[in-house]
Amino acid sequence: MPSPNELKKGTVIRYDGNLWAVVDFQRVSPGKGSSFVRTRIKNMTTGKVVENNFKSSETLEFEDVQYKKMQYLFNDGQLYTFMDNQSYEQITMGKEDIGEDVRFLKEGLEVTIVMHEEKALTIQLPLKIQYKIAQTEPAVKGDSASGNVSKDAVTDNGLAIRVPIFIAEGDEVMVNTEEGTYVERVSK
Numbered sequence: 453m454p455s456p457n458e459l460k461k462g463t464v465i466r467y468d469g470n471l472w473a474v475v476d477f478q479r480v481s482p483g484k485g486s487s488f489v490r491t492r493i494k495n496m497t498t499g500k501v502v503e504n505n506f507k508s509s510e511t512l513e514f515e516d517v518q519y520k521k522m523q524y525l526f527n528d529g530q531l532y533t534f535m536d537n538q539s540y541e542q543i544t545m546g547k548e549d550i551g552e553d554v555r556f557l558k559e560g561l562e563v564t565i566v567m568h569e570e571k572a573l574t575i576q577l578p579l580k581i582q583y584k585i586a587q588t589e590p591a592v593k594g595d596s597a598s599g600n601v602s603k604d605a606v607t608d609n610g611l612a613i614r615v616p617i618f619i620a621e622g623d624e625v626m627v628n629t630e631e632g633t634y635v636e637r638v639s640k
Contacts, residue, residue, distance in 0.1 A: 454514045456489040456506035466513040471496040471568060496573045499551025518567040524557050532557065534565060543572050553577055556629050558609040577629040582638055583607035584624055591617040
């Protein structure tokens with residue numbers, strides 16, 4: 453049986469009757485007592501992330517999942533449609549399956565769909581996604597002197613982020629999907 457020492461980022465386990473994906477892990481060997489693995493795991497059904505410690509002596513049930521590259525097409529308000537670019541097969545997922553990652557979706561974005569027994573569980577986004585700034589206030593002379601070096605902006609898909617004051621409407625920017633933060637301006 454697999455032990456917690458075999459956990460890696462992205463591993464899917466069955467725990468408490470649910471499927472969980474390992475978001476982060478750290479092996480801990482205290483001076484006194486037995487070693488354990490400290491994990492952050494994401495419930496594949498609800499999207500909730502919890503921290504949990506597994507003793508090295510425990511056994512875990514690893515689940516076999518498949519990862520399919522698919523392109524996001526559209527949504528109808530409730531269901532989100534993705535297409536496999538090789539087979540043109542389409543699948544739909546509810547907003548509750550995708551969780552908070554739904555705010556990063558834009559037409560044409562390639563994502564990884566996590567499949568278990570032919571059922572789509574959730575999506576994995578690229579670490580960085582490029583967006584176009586649709587709306588932001590122009591920089592005002594003297595803003596940086598007051599320590600105000602960032603401002604609110606809205607991307608072409610409606611994502612609200614903070615950007616540096618030199619970013620203007622129409623600029624292309626990279627956004628980190630783990631934190632939902634501005635990374636850099638994309639040069640044209």
